[in-house]
Amino acid sequence: EAGVTQSPTHLIKTRGQQATLRCSPISGHTSVYWYQQALGLGLQFLLWYDEGEERNRGNFPPRFSGRQFPNYSSELNVNALELEDSALYLCASSLHSPRPEQYFGPGTRLTVT
Amino acid sequence: EDQVTQSPEALRLQEGESSSLNCSYTVSGLRGLFWYRQDPGKGPEFLFTLYSAGEEKEKERLKATLTKKESFLHITAPKPEDSATYLCAVHDNFNKFYFGSGTKLNVKP
Numbered sequence: 001e002a003g004v005t006q007s008p009t010h011l012i013k014t015r016g017q018q019a020t021l022r023c024s025p026i027s028g029h030t031s032v033y034w035y036q037q038a039l040g041l042g043l044q045f046l047l048w049y050d051e052g053e054e055r056n057r058g059n060f061p062p063r064f065s066g067r068q069f070p071n072y073s074s075e076l077n078v079n080a081l082e083l084e085d086s087a088l089y090l091c092a093s094s095l096h097s098p099r100p101e102q103y104f105g106p107g108t109r110l111t112v113t
Numbered sequence: 114e115d116q117v118t119q120s121p122e123a124l125r126l127q128e129g130e131s132s133s134l135n136c137s138y139t140v141s142g143l144r145g146l147f148w149y150r151q152d153p154g155k156g157p158e159f160l161f162t163l164y165s166a167g168e169e170k171e172k173e174r175l176k177a178t179l180t181k182k183e184s185f186l187h188i189t190a191p192k193p194e195d196s197a198t199y200l201c202a203v204h205d206n207f208n209k210f211y212f213g214s215g216t217k218l219n220v221k222p
Contacts, residue, residue: 033210041214042200042213042214042215043200043212045210056209058209090156101159102159103159104149104156104159
């Protein structure tokens with residue numbers, strides 16, 4: 001069974017630009033979660049999508065947004081990039097809530113210069 | 114706000130030397146506590162979910178336990194391949210997820 005996949009592996013952007021990160025969940029999983037892992041810091045919860053709807057978001061500004069497509073894949077968009085957005089962005093998927101065990105992808109390393 | 118604190122930050126063990134990792138939490142209603150293993154440059158790998166105080170889960174040399182305020186990950190007779198960062202996370206009643214900063218375990222042969 002294929003795991004969670006993310007693309008691209010690495011992304012280099014300039015301050016002020018927009019970044020788009022993509023995630024494909026495990027087959028049969030309907031929930032997708034996005035996390036930010038900055039260097040030396042723990043995972044910070046960004047967004048949770050389930051059945052195409054945004055179910056919850058963490059304490060991040062509105063320039064972090066995303067969506068979930070009918071095939072349950074997901075996209076994370078970060079607008080007006082700032083230097084501190086440089087981090088590893090992890091996507092996870094799970095079966096439908098309310099008791100999800102999350103399975104993570106390998107991440108996208110975003111570097112903002 | 115909910116908080117998850119892991120200790121110690123780093124732990125060095127000799128192969129075969131058993132120990133425990135701690136995860137203490139304050140949360141607005143615990144729906145689940147998760148343990149993950151993360152290797153450098155990779156995404157976290159799911160290990161266990163615990164839902165209620167008193168619950169225990171085991172997998173190979175790992176055993177996770179849960180009380181009302183903390184969880185322990187016990188590692189029995191560790192091997193060098195157990196070296197990784199172990200993450201604890203909670204899922205609260207507001208459907209948010211909070212991760213601790215992890216314990217970096219190094220097992221020397």
